[in-house]
Amino acid sequence: GEGEIVAKGDNVMLGYYKDPERTRSVFTEDGWFRTNDLAVVDEKGRYYIKGRLSNxxxxxxxxxxxxxxxxxxxxxxxxxxxxxxxxxxxxxxxxxxxxxxxxxxxxxxxxxxxxxxxxxxxxxxxxxxxxxxxxxxxxxxxxxxxxxxxxxxxxxxxxxxxxxxxxxxxxxxx
Known part of the structure; x- marks a missing residue:
């Protein structure tokens, strides 16, 4: 498959300093951080980053x-x-x-x-x-x-x- 890498956990950033709108733009509604990295996964479950979605x-x-x-x-x-x-x-x-x-x-x-x-x-x-x-x-x-x-x-x-x-x-x- 192919898709954006997302992350969730205590080690993920809390947000952008004094910028709640930008913070909302990088998190999903259920709290996952959108990295803007596009990856593919092969048949063995290995992930390969293809590039940045913004690029x-x-x-x-x-x-x-x-x-x-x-x-x-x-x-x-x-x-x-x-x-x-x-x-x-x-x-x-x-x-x-x-x-x-x-x-x-x-x-x-x-x-x-x-x-x-x-x-x-x-x-x-x-x-x-x-x-x-x-x-x-x-x-x-x-x-x-x-x-x-x-x-x-x-x-x-x-x-x-x-x-x-x-x-x-x-x-x-x-």
Whole structure:
């Protein structure tokens, strides 16, 4: 099966500080905390987290696309440091930061640099699109020069990149 992970017990948070409306939004009527994590369970009863429900992208034909699944494929590539997948104008776009030794940013603007960058972007597209289902295929790669902005828990601040066309963050603007 597939569904949201919920938790209940004395060890689960009591709520958001001075925010009863937000607290109500994350608890079910019978007191279960909604984690926002989507999981699948296999035939042996093992659970696997697919991604965050809030990150889910609705495909053009109503498919549920979990960007974390696509990001895992990209991040498993040797040359990639990390990535995020976003939906822009009905298309899946991957923002990719390559490992430091892969891109020589000192040569930015030179023909050889551009050719190398385009070849690496195409390699990511080819690799990923062979690994994912048809509605999870990436249409575009944007290369990140700088590391992604992160939270205190080292998670990428995904919302900062959603509307940007150049791969840079929105610097606090949503």
């Amino acid at each position: 889910m992208i609705l495909g053009p034909s109503g498919e549920n696309i979990y960007p974390e699944e696509i990001e895992k494929v990209i991040n498993d590539m040797d040359d990639v440091n990390e990535s995020i997948v976003l939906e822009r104008d009905g298309r899946l776009v991957a923002l990719v930061q390559f490992n430091d030794n892969i891109i020589d940013w000192d040569q930015e603007g030179e023909d050889k640099f551009f050719e190398n960058l385009e070849a690496r972007k195409q390699a990511v597209l080819n690799y990923v699109n062979k690994q994912v289902n048809k509605f999870s295929k990436i249409k575009e790669i944007e290369v990140m020069k700088e590391p992604f902005e992160k939270t205190a828990t080292h998670k990428i601040r995904r919302f900062k990149y959603k509307n940007r066309k150049d791969g840079n963050s929105d610097n606090g603007k949503e």
